[in-house]
Amino acid sequence: xxxxxxxxxxxxxxxxxxxxxxxxxxxxxxxxxxxxxxxxxxxxxxxxxxxxxxxxxxxxxxxxxxxxxxxxxxxxxxxxxxxxxxxxxxxxxxxxxxxxxxxxxxxxxxxxxxxxxxxxxxxxxxxxxxxxxxxxxxxxxxxxxxxxxxxxxxxxxxxxxxxxxxxxxxxxxxxxxxxxxxxxxxxxxxxxxxxxxxxxxxxxxxxxxxx
Amino acid sequence: xxxxxxxxxxxxxxxxxxxxxxxxxxxxxxxxxxxxxxxxxxxxxxxxxxxxxxxxxxxxxxxxxxxxxxxxxxxxxxxxxxxxxxxxxxxxxxxxxxxxxxxxxxxxxxxxxxxxxxxxxxxxxxxxxxxxxxxxxxxxxxxxxxxxxxxxxxxxxxxxxxxxxxxxxxxxxxxxxxxxxxxxxxxxxxxxxxxxxxxxxxxxxxxxxxx
Numbered sequence: 001x002x003x004x005x006x007x008x009x010x011x012x013x014x015x016x017x018x019x020x021x022x023x024x025x026x027x028x029x030x031x032x033x034x035x036x037x038x039x040x041x042x043x044x045x046x047x048x049x050x051x052x053x054x055x056x057x058x059x060x061x062x063x064x065x066x067x068x069x070x071x072x073x074x075x076x077x078x079x080x081x082x083x084x085x086x087x088x089x090x091x092x093x094x095x096x097x098x099x100x101x102x103x104x105x106x107x108x109x110x111x112x113x114x115x116x117x118x119x120x121x122x123x124x125x126x127x128x129x130x131x132x133x134x135x136x137x138x139x140x141x142x143x144x145x146x147x148x149x150x151x152x153x154x155x156x157x158x159x160x161x162x163x164x165x166x167x168x169x170x171x172x173x174x175x176x177x178x179x180x181x182x183x184x185x186x187x188x189x190x191x192x193x194x195x196x197x198x199x200x201x202x203x204x205x206x207x208x209x210x211x
Numbered sequence: 212x213x214x215x216x217x218x219x220x221x222x223x224x225x226x227x228x229x230x231x232x233x234x235x236x237x238x239x240x241x242x243x244x245x246x247x248x249x250x251x252x253x254x255x256x257x258x259x260x261x262x263x264x265x266x267x268x269x270x271x272x273x274x275x276x277x278x279x280x281x282x283x284x285x286x287x288x289x290x291x292x293x294x295x296x297x298x299x300x301x302x303x304x305x306x307x308x309x310x311x312x313x314x315x316x317x318x319x320x321x322x323x324x325x326x327x328x329x330x331x332x333x334x335x336x337x338x339x340x341x342x343x344x345x346x347x348x349x350x351x352x353x354x355x356x357x358x359x360x361x362x363x364x365x366x367x368x369x370x371x372x373x374x375x376x377x378x379x380x381x382x383x384x385x386x387x388x389x390x391x392x393x394x395x396x397x398x399x400x401x402x403x404x405x406x407x408x409x410x411x412x413x414x415x416x417x418x419x420x421x422x
Contacts, residue, residue: 065269065271081277090291100262103263103265107264108261111261170229173230
């Protein structure tokens with residue numbers, strides 16, 4: 001149903017890239033990676049401490065706010081922030097910008113740390129997919145994912161406040177799976193349609209990795 | 212291997228991403244995602260939503276010492292967590308639940324065997340070995356039950372389940388899964404309540420023991 005119009009140019013990071021043709025007009029066409037992606041790649045590939053400090057300045061206060069919202073005390077929250085930031089540094093090689101935005105990757109780590117601490121057992125995680133090391137980064141894929149995340153952000157911002165609140169609760173881990181499936185105010189359908197493009201893209205990406 | 216046709220419902224995947232799924236189900240979902248690119252893409256999309264919510268969270272200032280304390284720890288040696296790789300038919304999260312050991316089968320009667328990987332008040336995770344053509348022993352469960360096929364296949368009133376397929380049944384689903392002829396069926400079964408097999412109870416009495 002969806003026809004992909006991906007610019008097949010393979011480009012190295014931080015070079016300008018011709019914007020791929022859009023299905024829908026978007027207010028701004030991104031031609032460069034976001035700061036977070038650039039910092040994260042510098043941490044992953046060059047063990048760049050300055051870039052890590054920049055990531056800290058960006059994410060640590062947000063993570064603290066996010067974890068407090070999830071019910072932790074400010075002191076507990078700082079301990080978890082410390083844990084999450086060190087995990088970002090230590091597991092940087094697991095970051096794959098073709099499949100996840102930095103924020104999504106950090107979210108996943110933050111949820112893991114929170115659960116590991118609360119339950120005193122590790123949260124079961126899917127097997128990691130191994131990226132082919134010799135593959136050149138596909139800039140159009142990385143930028144496309146960033147762009148779709150921007151669209152997702154707009155979609156979430158356009159929700160009614162009460163819907164937005166339910167979504168926040170769900171992703172903060174405050175709703176059970178039964179509550180998520182029965183919440184009438186939860187526009188999972190809306191979200192799903194907004195992330196469909198991203199899903200198509202991710203599936204395409206994953207097909208190569210899972211034989 | 213035939214294509215996976217029974218996937219994780221969206222509400223359960225969202226709960227898994229948020230970490231609010233009980234541990235037993237998290238093992239089943241992580242195992243399914245390890246085998247299923249479709250659900251991995253959907254999971255990564257849920258993580259993208261979580262990432263956007265994290266990005267939009269109101270920042271809370273972190274204490275001034277935290278930044279330097281973390282930067283000072285970057286060089287501290289650390290022991291990486293063990294990585295549990297897939298082994299034969301068992302995906303990484305199952306190997307993790309077995310802590311790297313091989314299955315320890317215990318006879319349940321009629322050629323059926325089980326290995327309880329974990330069981331407590333919050334739920335249980337077990338492996339089941341069902342000989343070809345044999346029915347899964349009648350059992351009682353209060354809440355939800357997830358069954359992931361790892362080898363062979365089974366069929367019940369709701370359809371046929373092959374390798375990688377995940378069946379989700381609640382207490383309203385009356386079903387009698389039967390291993391298909393040909394190969395033994397090995398499944399991972401997770402419940403959020405105590406599961407009790409009634410194998411020793413005469414068949415006529417079984418309805419009385421059903422909860």
